[in-house]
Amino acid sequence: MLLSCEHVRKTFGSAVVLDDLSLEVDEHQVVALIGASGSGKSTLLRCVNLLTDIDDGTIRLDGEDITDPRVNPDEVRQRIGMVFQSYNLFPHMTVLRNITLAPVRVHKRSAAETREQALQWLDRVGLADKADSYPDRLSGGQQQRVAIVRALVNSPRLLLLDEVTSALDPELVGEVLTMIRGLKDEGMTMVLATHEMGFARQVADRVVFLDGGRVLEAGPPEQVLGDPTEARTRQFLARIIEAGRL
Numbered sequence: 001m002l003l004s005c006e007h008v009r010k011t012f013g014s015a016v017v018l019d020d021l022s023l024e025v026d027e028h029q030v031v032a033l034i035g036a037s038g039s040g041k042s043t044l045l046r047c048v049n050l051l052t053d054i055d056d057g058t059i060r061l062d063g064e065d066i067t068d069p070r071v072n073p074d075e076v077r078q079r080i081g082m083v084f085q086s087y088n089l090f091p092h093m094t095v096l097r098n099i100t101l102a103p104v105r106v107h108k109r110s111a112a113e114t115r116e117q118a119l120q121w122l123d124r125v126g127l128a129d130k131a132d133s134y135p136d137r138l139s140g141g142q143q144q145r146v147a148i149v150r151a152l153v154n155s156p157r158l159l160l161l162d163e164v165t166s167a168l169d170p171e172l173v174g175e176v177l178t179m180i181r182g183l184k185d186e187g188m189t190m191v192l193a194t195h196e197m198g199f200a201r202q203v204a205d206r207v208v209f210l211d212g213g214r215v216l217e218a219g220p221p222e223q224v225l226g227d228p229t230e231a232r233t234r235q236f237l238a239r240i241i242e243a244g245r246l
């Protein structure tokens, strides 16, 4: 097992955002987190990437307890890539520099080797000609693909994707989806939070429905999205259908 969250609890003040949450992700598996706004999807991803501390429980990556206070978060983040809704590229840096900055500065990797890997990735995703461009010259879909490359350049064991298609115009979603499906075909282990049920259905091996910071239901997409057992899941999907997002 690559990732295991065991009895994770996270509070913000008096609000319990993750409540005794347990989740396991096998190597090469793609898991989609779905659930209403506020159900804890982003918080869970941020806890896994050590961007926020948990109050209780354990998170293991390759069996190692990464929530142990003696663990260096920078070292863990080298093994976990994360991509956000709002690409977060630095506007004053070229695409290439955006990708190589953290590996070289934070993780002290060789500049030449990182540059080489970045260029290879850009080439693979059809953005080789954008290496020296600034982000504002790129479409939203291209910027998001650069942000994904930035997360991949450390060759992470696990990729976390938080609503990566939500900020994109509908016609740009396809190119990001294609890239993510390509990563899945190559065996990348991914956990993604999404409001797009079509996305979950297309890429996920397992869909996990979060409700009030707990896993209420989990299973193959056709089961959770097509024939859910829990009434809360059915209600959630009915609202999504009403909003035209299924």
Ligand SMILES: Nc1ncnc2c1ncn2[C@@H]1O[C@H](COP(=O)(O)OP(=O)(O)OP(=O)(O)O)[C@@H](O)[C@H]1O
Pocket: 012, 015, 017, 035, 036, 037, 038, 039, 040, 041, 042, 043, 044, 193
């Ligand atoms: N830094 C914070 N301080 C206080 N409360 C927070 C913080 N981050 C998240 N929360 C609260 O935690 C709850 C879960 O938020 P989270 O963003 O994880 O949900 P989500 O399922 O990802 O929602 P969405 O689908 O809208 O992104 C919400 O009630 C939110 O207000």
